[in-house]
Amino acid sequence: xxxxxxxxxxxxxxxxxxxxxxxxxxxxxxxxxxxxxxxxxxxxxxxxxxxxxxxxxxxxxxxxxxxxxxxxxxxxxxxxxxxxxxxxxxxxxxxxxxxxxxxxxxxxxxxxxxxxxxxxxxxxxxxxxxxxxxxxxxxxxxxxxxxxxxxxxxxxxxxxxxxxxxxxxxxxxxxxxxxxxxxxxxxxxxxxxxxxxxxxxxxxxxxxxxxxxxxxxxxxxxxxxxxxxxxxxxxxxxxxxx
Numbered sequence: 001x002x003x004x005x006x007x008x009x010x011x012x013x014x015x016x017x018x019x020x021x022x023x024x025x026x027x028x029x030x031x032x033x034x035x036x037x038x039x040x041x042x043x044x045x046x047x048x049x050x051x052x053x054x055x056x057x058x059x060x061x062x063x064x065x066x067x068x069x070x071x072x073x074x075x076x077x078x079x080x081x082x083x084x085x086x087x088x089x090x091x092x093x094x095x096x097x098x099x100x101x102x103x104x105x106x107x108x109x110x111x112x113x114x115x116x117x118x119x120x121x122x123x124x125x126x127x128x129x130x131x132x133x134x135x136x137x138x139x140x141x142x143x144x145x146x147x148x149x150x151x152x153x154x155x156x157x158x159x160x161x162x163x164x165x166x167x168x169x170x171x172x173x174x175x176x177x178x179x180x181x182x183x184x185x186x187x188x189x190x191x192x193x194x195x196x197x198x199x200x201x202x203x204x205x206x207x208x209x210x211x212x213x214x215x216x217x218x219x220x221x222x223x224x225x226x227x228x229x230x231x232x233x234x235x236x237x238x239x240x241x242x
Contacts (some may be wrong), residue, residue: 012023031060035067047077065094065152081111102132118149
């Protein structure tokens with residue numbers, strides 16, 4: 001059975017246990033009953049109920065590849081991709097059949113794809129094709145995952161460039177600010193230097209200026225004394241001669 005899910009071709013095929021198959025454990029009939037019962041529920045899209053049956057089968061035989069494979073399928077249908085991958089990988093350790101291994105790797109690739117882990121899904125699809133080079137569904141998914149990986153990396157590259165550009169802009173702003181601060185500091189220093197020079201000049205000019213004012217006052221006082229003395233020396237006779 002082949003389905004479409006997010007344009008990824010899936011190969012979710014539940015494996016039945018035939019009556020003649022060798023099943024380890026205390027009750028082979030009970031194990032087959034749980035696994036095949038889970039398959040019936042799976043086909044009815046009752047995936048959580050199917051999961052419960054698969055788990056019951058694995059409790060009786062924890063070496064059963066079909067149990068882990070089908071449990072992974074039920075997890076995948078419930079969008080519990082991490083758990084699906086764990087069960088698929090366990091199923092891989094229980095089989096040497098290249099066709100089964102190809103299907104398991106295909107489903108592992110789909111589970112990674114659902115999590116947008118495209119690099120991991122590509123690796124799984126490649127492993128599936130090595131086991132079965134004729135699988136066109138896997139080949140399609142591989143090409144699709146590679147395209148999605150390129151799209152995923154492109155924004156990351158663009159974001160990195162944007163971050164670099166922002167850092168350059170910020171660095172330039174910081175540099176301009178430092179330069180402006182230096183100019184402001186130099187301007188303040190120049191102003192302080194000029195003010196200090198003016199104060200020094202004022203101090204240097206204060207003594208001569210004070211002496212000039214003092215001399216001027218002394219000269220004015222001498223002129224006033226001279227005028228007063230001159231007036232006192234001149235006497236006017238105002239008496240009448242009768």
